[in-house]
Amino acid sequence: MNLALSDEQVFLREAARGALSRFKTLEAARDALDGKGPLPDLWPVACEAGWPGLLVDDAHGGAGLDAFDAMLVLGECGRVLAGVALLGHLPATAILGASSVHAAGALLPKLASGEQRAAYLPACPPNDVYDSWCVDPAHGSERPAPPAATASGEEGHVTVTGSFAFVPDAPGADVLVGVALLDGAPVGVAIKGDSEGVSVEAVRRYDATRSLGHVALKDARAALLDVPEESLAAAWYLAQSLLAAESVGAVETALEVSVAYAKERHTFGRAIGSYQAVKHSLTEVLRQQENGRSLLYYAGWARQGSPGEFPLAASAARSVAGHALDTAARTMISVHGGIGATWEHDAPLYFRRAQLSRRLLGGTGGATDRVAGELLVGAAA
């Protein structure tokens, strides 16, 4: 039994915290909302630290680490609301890493070094109620099918047509990696970002630190990846666990700032943190944070030690972490009183992060439903 971080993992986390502390990410987030200049480009920092190649094996120039290590880095990004394009990049490298075709092998070293950047085209695997893959819609709650691929006749290549809404880190990505249906069967595809028939429309919603794009593919030429369906599904759950880790990181900061303020702010002759009403709401944030953290361990362990449980573990982590971040952000605002709801304060930045994050990649509601689905299938078996 060992759920403690290794020395290397502690180092990875501390190094990430140190590297990101050189940037005023929170001020930049507020300025970006105000239209005062772009966010700092953190990709060079990521490349210097080796983050783009975290999940790529040694042979292709990566660090050969595992999902849990990547979750530690995402947690640090979440703490300071740093927009590092790993949420898009890492699941894409995981799909390519599961493929043995030449195109994947040729791409991986460039992606591991960060010379090129990939984005993952998210598609949600079938479950016990819906028997098809689906992608997030651009509007509302409809469930569009994923893009269809058509065999082009040329060996190893297909053309893909379809659209993906709100794809993390899609703008500027050199490669798009995801799922398409070929004769009704899910296949992995890799598409160059500048190919003919590829259009990426950058979109911003509420949280300026989050780079998103609507991706439209029209007969776009793609490399066909020989990736088993489980690996395509695992990329979805990897993205869920990375987003969960990022959320738990943001909760940590929100809680620390709130607790510090509750100790220093006095009303009626005593610190507000001494009142049960305030104390109990802060322990509620701690409770949800620690539940989220425990589920990150579950997801990290399952990814390696029990892949069949990874969908359940990652979905549970996403569900709890998303809820925790909303609770933490709202509590942060309440504990600070009126000032917490003002533009100058950092609390609204965490609040904006919480509101948007919970609606991406199938939404926390979708993850919660998936937890039920996995358990119901298990119980019926």
Place this chain on the structure above:
Amino acid sequence: MDLDDTPEQAAHRTRVRTWLEEHRSEAPVLRGPDALTDEDAIVAARRVWQGKLAEAGLAGVTWPKEYGGQGLGPIEQVICNQEIARAGVPGILDAIGVGMLGPTLIAHGSEEQKGRYLGSMLHGDEVWCQLFSEPAAGSDLAAVQARARLQDDGSWRLSGQKVWTTNAQFAAHGLLLARTDVDAHKHKGLTMFVVPIDAPGVTVRGLRQISGEAEFNEVFFDDLALDADAVVGGVGNGWGTAMTTLMFERVTIGLGGEGLGFNSARFAGAIAADEHASRDPEVRHRLGALAAEMLAVRFTGYRTLTELQRGQIPGPEAGLAKVTIVNGAIAAGELIADVMGPDALAEDSEWAYMISFLPGLKSAGGTEEILRNTIGERVLGLPPEPRLDKGIPFSELRAKEAAKV
């Protein structure tokens, strides 16, 4: 990061599993058509079974060898508990004694006390109960009023009432927190005693709960005589001794959540039986939300085990797991009753029993509010609420309370 046994732990597990396979047929049957129904017969059979578990080294695993234990760590005890659960046999009858009160005696008792009590406790020959809470002292435990008066010959006379006492109806002894000095302030004037339960001057009364069953008791003491050597841990040191017991209670609760049968797979099973409900988005959302939290608690338990294995003592934050378990199970009871309808509330339904059990469990082992206070102060470092009882002799406090009525 792994959930695996070390080679030593794996060997321990194999030994335990083998013993259980060989001796399973000797375990009392508590469920099914052949189950024992008479309460006295159940208690008698479970005492014998506890003795066998102790002989085989499956109980009191963390106790020192000189007192009949194995001198091993908490992980080895957890492995025994896991294997006992896996074998589908009952665990020990006196989990409170062996898990909390025995370790308190080992830490604070005299050599005579350890020699006299520990062996018979471990083997189930004498069952123990914990006599801390009173009608007016629960969350504020240091407000206990059970009064032990020192006699001229050095003996004591005890009068007062205790409550929420599990197992008192068949216990031989109890560990009791009493006030011995009303002029000291409240935490200082307390002393811990070993008391007999099956003695004249002690009355045990069952306390029926929502389910109709009596799982707890009230215990009354009427001028009970106690020898000088009934004191545990020194006169006036009762508070510190009680804190040791509560520390062991925290470890027990932190590691035992799923032992209560509150787990995501069981709840999902109840919903899966209803095909329509299994596809209902609202049912699925409620199930997914509560199940995710129950799964989190399982891994919080593994984190706690990792700390124990590294020689660290779990902090009060383990109490948050209890909050999650209780509220998760309450949400599950609500959901299952919504899905099943009134049949979930049939008197013989497992769900009716769970639904009845939970409101009380919310207060057991520390109310949710007290747990949140403790965690807010000890873990988050928030300032305590101002208190009106510090540094005041207990007798004056009582006079103040009386004056306000």
